[in-house]
Amino acid sequence: MQGPGIDAGSQPYASMAGKLDPRLLKALDVMGFTSMTPVQQRVLTELPNWRSDCLVQAKTGTGKTLAFLLPALHCLLQGQAPPRGKVAILIITPTRELAQQIAKSCDELTSQLTTPLECHIAVGGTARASAHSRFMKGAPSILVATPGRLKDYLSEDYTAQKLSNIQTLVLDEADTMLESGFIADVKRILQLIPPKSTGWQGMCFSATVPPKVKDVVSVVLKSGYSNISTIDKNEAPTHERVPQYHVLIPSVAETFTTLASLLNMEIKKCSKIIVFGVTANMVALLANVFSEGLTPLKVFEIHSRLNQSRRTKTTEMFKEASAGIMFASDVIGRGMDFPNVDLVIQVGLPSNGEQYVHRVGRTARAGNDGRAIILLTEAESFFMKVNRHLPIKPHPQTDAINAAAPLCADAVTMAMYSIDEETKQRAYSSFIGFFAGSGLLKPLRLDKTGLVQMANKMAMEGMGCPEPPPMDKKVIGKMGLKGVPGFNYASGNDLYGGNRPQSRSNGRHPGKNRDALSPGAGRDQHGGVDKGRRGRGGGGGRGARRGGRGGKPRGA
Numbered sequence: 001m002q003g004p005g006i007d008a009g010s011q012p013y014a015s016m017a018g019k020l021d022p023r024l025l026k027a028l029d030v031m032g033f034t035s036m037t038p039v040q041q042r043v044l045t046e047l048p049n050w051r052s053d054c055l056v057q058a059k060t061g062t063g064k065t066l067a068f069l070l071p072a073l074h075c076l077l078q079g080q081a082p083p084r085g086k087v088a089i090l091i092i093t094p095t096r097e098l099a100q101q102i103a104k105s106c107d108e109l110t111s112q113l114t115t116p117l118e119c120h121i122a123v124g125g126t127a128r129a130s131a132h133s134r135f136m137k138g139a140p141s142i143l144v145a146t147p148g149r150l151k152d153y154l155s156e157d158y159t160a161q162k163l164s165n166i167q168t169l170v171l172d173e174a175d176t177m178l179e180s181g182f183i184a185d186v187k188r189i190l191q192l193i194p195p196k197s198t199g200w201q202g203m204c205f206s207a208t209v210p211p212k213v214k215d216v217v218s219v220v221l222k223s224g225y226s227n228i229s230t231i232d233k234n235e236a237p238t239h240e241r242v243p244q245y246h247v248l249i250p251s252v253a254e255t256f257t258t259l260a261s262l263l264n265m266e267i268k269k270c271s272k273i274i275v276f277g278v279t280a281n282m283v284a285l286l287a288n289v290f291s292e293g294l295t296p297l298k299v300f301e302i303h304s305r306l307n308q309s310r311r312t313k314t315t316e317m318f319k320e321a322s323a324g325i326m327f328a329s330d331v332i333g334r335g336m337d338f339p340n341v342d343l344v345i346q347v348g349l350p351s352n353g354e355q356y357v358h359r360v361g362r363t364a365r366a367g368n369d370g371r372a373i374i375l376l377t378e379a380e381s382f383f384m385k386v387n388r389h390l391p392i393k394p395h396p397q398t399d400a401i402n403a404a405a406p407l408c409a410d411a412v413t414m415a416m417y418s419i420d421e422e423t424k425q426r427a428y429s430s431f432i433g434f435f436a437g438s439g440l441l442k443p444l445r446l447d448k449t450g451l452v453q454m455a456n457k458m459a460m461e462g463m464g465c466p467e468p469p470p471m472d473k474k475v476i477g478k479m480g481l482k483g484v485p486g487f488n489y490a491s492g493n494d495l496y497g498g499n500r501p502q503s504r505s506n507g508r509h510p511g512k513n514r515d516a517l518s519p520g521a522g523r524d525q526h527g528g529v530d531k532g533r534r535g536r537g538g539g540g541g542r543g544a545r546r547g548g549r550g551g552k553p554r555g556a
């Protein structure tokens, strides 16, 4: 169980006998964890006491989950427990998968108690009624939640009563929880639980703590909180055990062939790989295309456009798998612990340097080794310049990868031919929406017309579309691109009207997703519906026609 280097130089857990609750120590033993990881050791030995507020930073995959669970559970077991049925430990995470993973670790840690502690989950995308009923009827001591569903629980007085005796509040992935996407929810949640003055402990954990986080951390931590970091100021926030490379391509049109070429080369060395794409719909396209015989490895797919039961099943299967490629959006970009991932590939830009670090951190966990590669266009290579602290070097086989890319063109074209137009259209639309809404046009030196031209090039040269995929005028307007030339305009009716031919469907994309045509169909790091970001535009997602139509392409 121990990774080869995870416990280097750290204390054995046996040294905590008499300090840490013996049932937790026994559970650690059963889990096979004999030594503390550095962050676990620092938290357990340096906090003034285990009820102290803290901001803790340690690299990805170094055991931060146990570093917050152990002191919180110890205090619950050894201190004055709240009345039965009331939650003592509240853990907030950005994604549903991470909530499920943390709850599992919590259950393992409490497995040696005679009367088990109940750890419940409150996340979106699941049957709310049954989870809520279990929560209300049960005796939950720990709740792991995503912000949207937690806010929903807290908005009902009788449910909020269950959370009226909080002892510890943990913000996992604290920097993202305190960023613009989540901070409003977190602040609302804080208004609905007992005030900080009641004395609950605040714990904030992340592998990345950009300076701006320290300005807002006071919403959960009281001044004078302990600041623990296992990362030296001058050190890169990624593992030294992860060589990191970039592969540059002249234009987005080469994305698919270059990725095919790169994977052909890499699977000689790596068998468990995660490929991150820029948007959920782009990930869906990649997963579909590579399922069409472009790789001998089993293909997995995860993003917010899939229903939660499928996401959960895929997560479990990929955790168990010894080999395979997971095409993923940022729903698994942070915190997720998939054992033995050899390689992380990022196709296109991450949302920022922090997100790059977290994605890379899906490999080389628990002391293991790994590699990371980012595939960017020449124009996107500004990412390396603005993130000079990241040790990303040119891939030593860039020339060979680029030279072999055209040889993959026929296979990619064939694979693209078998993909339904709706999947391509959604990828195209989300790609435009992502760039239009991200503030990336300036560093890319693109204007809006250039963006549409870039997307059209990708669609027609990379995805095999005979013309730019149709776009609803309203959606274009919402993206702030009204009047920009190059679109293949279509009204919602034309896009989804009754005279569409049958599209190929393999059951993977039920097409009930309205987001694909909305400007909100961009980044996927907040786990989709939990944040209430579902798009309003589009029409109810039925098939689309092969080859598109519905309006003249202008320009492009």
Ligand SMILES: Nc1ncnc2c1ncn2[C@@H]1O[C@H](COP(=O)(O)OP(=O)(O)OP(=O)(O)O)[C@@H](O)[C@H]1O
Residues within 6 Å of the ligand: 001, 002, 003, 006, 007, 032, 033, 034, 035, 036, 037, 040, 058, 059, 060, 061, 062, 063, 064, 065, 066, 206, 207, 334, 335, 336, 337, 361, 365, 366
């Ligand atoms: N003391 C330990 N000894 C050996 N392995 C451990 C120990 N503690 C945790 N691990 C294992 O290390 C892996 C990474 O742990 P965890 O997921 O908590 O990392 P993390 O620091 O939270 O990562 P991230 O920043 O990506 O969220 C898990 O597989 C976990 O079981």
